[in-house]
Amino acid sequence: MSTTATTYGARDHARAQAGTVVETMPSIPASSWPSPPDGVEAEALTWAETVAGGGYTHKVLARGTRLRLTDVDGDACAHLLLFNADGPWERLNVADTVKVQWNAYLGEKVALLSDQARVLATIVADSSGSHDALCGTSTVDGNVEQYGDGAPEGPSPAGIPLFTLAAAKNGLGPRDLPPSLSFFQGVRVQSDGGLEFTGSAGAGKSVDLRLELPCVALIANVAHPVDPREDYTVTPLQVLAWRDHPSTPDSPEWTHTPEAQRAFENTADYLTAKGIQ
Amino acid sequence: MSTAYESQLELTFDVAARAPFSTLLRQGQELTIIDIGGNQAVDFLCYDAADTAKRYSAAATIAAQRNIFLTTGSVLRTQEGAPLLTVVADTCGRHDTIGGACSKESNSLRYGQHTRFQHACVENFLIEGAKWGLGKRDLVSNVNWYMNVPVEADGTLGIVDGISSPGLEVRLRAETDVLVLVSNCPQINNPCNGFDPTPVRMAVTGGGE
Numbered sequence: 001m002s003t004t005a006t007t008y009g010a011r012d013h014a015r016a017q018a019g020t021v022v023e024t025m026p027s028i029p030a031s032s033w034p035s036p037p038d039g040v041e042a043e044a045l046t047w048a049e050t051v052a053g054g055g056y057t058h059k060v061l062a063r064g065t066r067l068r069l070t071d072v073d074g075d076a077c078a079h080l081l082l083f084n085a086d087g088p089w090e091r092l093n094v095a096d097t098v099k100v101q102w103n104a105y106l107g108e109k110v111a112l113l114s115d116q117a118r119v120l121a122t123i124v125a126d127s128s129g130s131h132d133a134l135c136g137t138s139t140v141d142g143n144v145e146q147y148g149d150g151a152p153e154g155p156s157p158a159g160i161p162l163f164t165l166a167a168a169k170n171g172l173g174p175r176d177l178p179p180s181l182s183f184f185q186g187v188r189v190q191s192d193g194g195l196e197f198t199g200s201a202g203a204g205k206s207v208d209l210r211l212e213l214p215c216v217a218l219i220a221n222v223a224h225p226v227d228p229r230e231d232y233t234v235t236p237l238q239v240l241a242w243r244d245h246p247s248t249p250d251s252p253e254w255t256h257t258p259e260a261q262r263a264f265e266n267t268a269d270y271l272t273a274k275g276i277q
Numbered sequence: 278m279s280t281a282y283e284s285q286l287e288l289t290f291d292v293a294a295r296a297p298f299s300t301l302l303r304q305g306q307e308l309t310i311i312d313i314g315g316n317q318a319v320d321f322l323c324y325d326a327a328d329t330a331k332r333y334s335a336a337a338t339i340a341a342q343r344n345i346f347l348t349t350g351s352v353l354r355t356q357e358g359a360p361l362l363t364v365v366a367d368t369c370g371r372h373d374t375i376g377g378a379c380s381k382e383s384n385s386l387r388y389g390q391h392t393r394f395q396h397a398c399v400e401n402f403l404i405e406g407a408k409w410g411l412g413k414r415d416l417v418s419n420v421n422w423y424m425n426v427p428v429e430a431d432g433t434l435g436i437v438d439g440i441s442s443p444g445l446e447v448r449l450r451a452e453t454d455v456l457v458l459v460s461n462c463p464q465i466n467n468p469c470n471g472f473d474p475t476p477v478r479m480a481v482t483g484g485g486e
Contacts, residue, residue, distance in 0.1 A: 089414060095335070095377025096386075098375060100383055100386045100387055102433055102434060104375065104428045104432045104433075115413075116382050117382035117383055134345060134375060135339055136335075136336020136337060137336070139337055140357060141357060142358050160356060160357060174356075175415055177356065178417045179334060179335055179356075179418050189428040193345045193428075194344045195339070195345070225337075226340050226343060259387060262389070262390070
């Protein structure tokens with residue numbers, strides 16, 4: 001008789017698996033993460049996780065959170081969507097983000113804007129500079145064409161179904177998913193409008209976001225949709241978040257552009273009326 | 278029999294300056310958008326009529342053609358990459374995919390709070406979309422026919438003077454049954470309409486096969 005033939009045996013078998021450590025998993029509680037960033041107390045950590053290539057994760061984050069995404073091995077691609085946690089009909093608008101700030105490329109001091117002209121998050125540090133706000137994430141059909149498969153359970157998951165799953169776990173459906181942005185695989189626009197894939201800036205690069213509103217964050221770590229490589233190439237993404245402070249009028253991001261300043265002022269106006277500090 | 282039926286499907290409609298418009302296109306039908314007065318941005322969304330959760334995705338469209346501009350041969354795709362409309366003719370040359378729609382909210386950022394109550398494309402999309410059961414969740418980054426948005430080498434982008442002129446047209450073929458949602462852009466704070474919003478003509482032809 002096998003050890004799992006009875007309820008008692010099956011229970012023991014299941015319980016004996018606990019404590020296994022693998023490369024790609026969350027640390028729960030986050031304070032148990034072995035190597036907090038310099039200057040950050042372990043107790044301040046609110047999210048610590050390594051997301052596998054082809055994986056996804058999601059979290060509801062407080063205003064003032066600092067969110068650090070790190071491309072551990074040099075081929076992560078962190079596709080990101082943000083929603084106002086208090087009313088997720090307000091969400092990241094990449095068109096407004098690039099148009100309002102007169103800039104197609106993501107980098108330090110860029111505000112990630114909602115469709116309500118408020119700042120969901122600010123990019124406060126960026127050692128990569130290789131990102132994309134134009135191409136969104138990958139599709140099942142596109143991955144089938146390039147790699148032979150795009151399903152979540154397959155060897156080369158596409159971003160759209162992973163976002164669909166992450167959204168569902170926050171009460172959101174396919175209609176709630178706008179175009180996303182992505183970090184760590186660069187795309188540049190040529191003078192004729194054509195796209196040039198510039199790829200990764202290398203292992204260990206990171207991007208820090210400061211959450212200016214309470215947000216639902218959805219992250220899919222999948223190969224970029226215009227990555228020309230024949231093999232599905234995406235390596236683990238490290239996600240760390242800790243309690244920190246939102247931007248203030250003294251922050252350099254606040255006055256980086258007159259448009260961003262008005263977006264911060266709109267955000268403050270909204271928070272004041274709502275009674276959020 | 279089919280001739281009479283087809284003729285009923287055809288439509289020509291002038292959309293007033295600053296107004297919304299919507300129509301259903303049957304698979305195989307064509308929609309021609311005519312820039313009557315020249316340099317009039319036509320903000321445009323489209324949906325799979327059988328399931329409006331499947332809708333135009335600027336990102337999927339850009340990624341599939343590896344270019345941010347639309348012109349003859351471009352295919353407007355859903356977020357899953359499925360073709361909705363193909364550009365089959367274009368006498369203008371290129372059209373915008375990255376600038377999105379103007380809104381009262383984004384006007385407050387781009388120009389100041391004094392523009393907050395000017396009419397805007399998102400207002401048109403919301404009020405016209407409501408006729409079809411669509412709401413705010415259904416609005417995403419849109420096409421801007423006739424709008425000129427170059428990107429410089431350093432990433433600087435902007436809505437600049439148009440390259441369109443009176444009478445230019447773009448023609449789209451429906452690859453499936455498609456719901457089209459239009460805002461004839463009312464923006465007066467940038468050059469997308471030459472600072473003078475004008476009517477545009479919509480002509481639906483063909484189909485019924």
